[in-house]
Amino acid sequence: MPAPRVSVNGSAALLPFRNRPYDGSFTGVYSQARGRKIPDSRQGRAATRMQAMASLSTPRLRNTLRKLRASIAEPVAPEDAEAMAQDLLDFLAVQAGIKPVQMLARDHGGAYWNAAIVDMAERYGFAIIEGPQWRVGSYDQFPDWLREHVHDTLSNTRHRYVCRDRRTAREVSELCGSGVAAVEQEARLLNYPRCCVERHHERSVQYFEVFLTNLRRHAQNDEAAARLLAEGYTISDLTPDEAKAVRELVAGAPAPFTSFQACEGCMAAGSGSPAQFKVREGLQLARAVDEQLLETLCPAGWLDEVRRRR
Ligand SMILES: [Zn+2]
Numbered sequence: 491m492p493a494p495r496v497s498v499n500g501s502a503a504l505l506p507f508r509n510r511p512y513d514g515s516f517t518g519v520y521s522q523a524r525g526r527k528i529p530d531s532r533q534g535r536a537a538t539r540m541q542a543m544a545s546l547s548t549p550r551l552r553n554t555l556r557k558l559r560a561s562i563a564e565p566v567a568p569e570d571a572e573a574m575a576q577d578l579l580d581f582l583a584v585q586a587g588i589k590p591v592q593m594l595a596r597d598h599g600g601a602y603w604n605a606a607i608v609d610m611a612e613r614y615g616f617a618i619i620e621g622p623q624w625r626v627g628s629y630d631q632f633p634d635w636l637r638e639h640v641h642d643t644l645s646n647t648r649h650r651y652v653c654r655d656r657r658t659a660r661e662v663s664e665l666c667g668s669g670v671a672a673v674e675q676e677a678r679l680l681n682y683p684r685c686c687v688e689r690h691h692e693r694s695v696q697y698f699e700v701f702l703t704n705l706r707r708h709a710q711n712d713e714a715a716a717r718l719l720a721e722g723y724t725i726s727d728l729t730p731d732e733a734k735a736v737r738e739l740v741a742g743a744p745a746p747f748t749s750f751q752a753c754e755g756c757m758a759a760g761s762g763s764p765a766q767f768k769v770r771e772g773l774q775l776a777r778a779v780d781e782q783l784l785e786t787l788c789p790a791g792w793l794d795e796v797r798r799r800r
Contacts, residue, residue: 551582551779554610561606574603575786576749579776581607584616584654588771589681591662592652593749604650611652617659621666623647626673626691629698635717636702645669681771682750683764689753693739700735701725746789747772 558578566574583589594604611618622645629637651666653659662679665671673691677684702716704725709716728736742751745765756765776783777796788796 547586548778551586551775554582554585555780555783558603558606558610561609562603563605564602566603570603571786573601575783576747577601577603577607579747579772579783579787580749581610581652582779583681583772583775584611584652585614586775587654588775590654590658591679591681593680594650594652607652608650617653617656617662619651619653619659619662619666620648621651621662622669623649624665624671624676625669626671626676626687627695629695631695632698632702633713633717636698636720639720640698641669680750681768682748683753683756683768685755686745686750686753686765689755690751693742696735697739700732700739704728704732745769746792747776747787 555578558581562574577592577594580589580592584592592607594607595601608618625641625644629640632640651662653662658679661675665675665679673684673688676682677687680687701723704727705716705719705723706713707729708723708727709719725732725736743757744750745752745756746769748765748768750765750768752763752765756763760766772787773784773796776787784796785793
């Protein structure tokens with residue numbers, strides 16, 4: 491897996507939802523909370539919805555996956571396998587009607603498989619909209635110059651949004667024009683839990699709090715100097731408190747079979763949390779379509795039990 495692209499560069503993408511190395515914490519918290527190690531795919535609304543969708547379209551989804559794999563020009567490096575598998579699964583979720591929009595982050599790991607996804611999306615008539623990373627909130631708590639810096643950073647972080655249908659494409663197009671989303675809207679479009687999306691944006695704000703503190707110190711508390719330094723500034727020489735804050739910000743819990751980080755509330759809630767509902771959806775889709783996808787995305791320790799429950 492590539493190193494997290496979070497951290498410390500003001501010009502890099504903010505805390506991304508996706509593609510952090512899996513550290514097992516999600517499973518651990520679940521099993522501690524409810525004594526259950528993996529989501530029970532035989533229960534709940536997700537199962538019903540997923541089974542209906544997947545059983546209707548599984549051969550078509552398999553065919554899509556086969557064509558996608560065949561059209562990825564480069565050999566996939568082992569460290570990219572999980573990220574690529576998740577992007578392919580997200581595309582299948584769009585095709586299956588589970589996910590209205592897939593966000594393709596341009597800079598992630600080189601993402602040389604994105605070309606295949608974009609090509610397939612065009613063949614299927616899905617709209618592809620290039621736009622900024624969406625912003626939630628105004629960052630009003632910061633000085634004007636930093637607020638502008640945040641807005642510029644987000645505007646300059648370009649993604650491609652694959653949209654399932656025209657109505658969604660119109661909404662995404664408008665959203666990309668303003669760059670400003672509401673939590674509920676982003677959650678609905680990307681098929682993420684509202685609480686986890688909200689927490690993601692809180693973390694972005696917290697990151698810029700560390701950024702500002704660090705920057706001001708390096709500018710010796712001269713606000714004009716700090717402002718001049720902000721463009722392209724990379725936080726460095728962190729104090730123990732700043733280092734701790736950054737560690738906590740990047741220590742998210744990737745929700746397996748999805749592209750978001752679970753919020754603390756979902757991790758604490760365990761079984762039945764909104765994040766686990768989405769994990770179950772993704773797991774069922776992967777299981778229905780392709781064994782290799784399932785194996786690649788299954789956290790250590792889940793696979794045997796997932797297979798037993800077939
Ligand atoms: Zn959550």
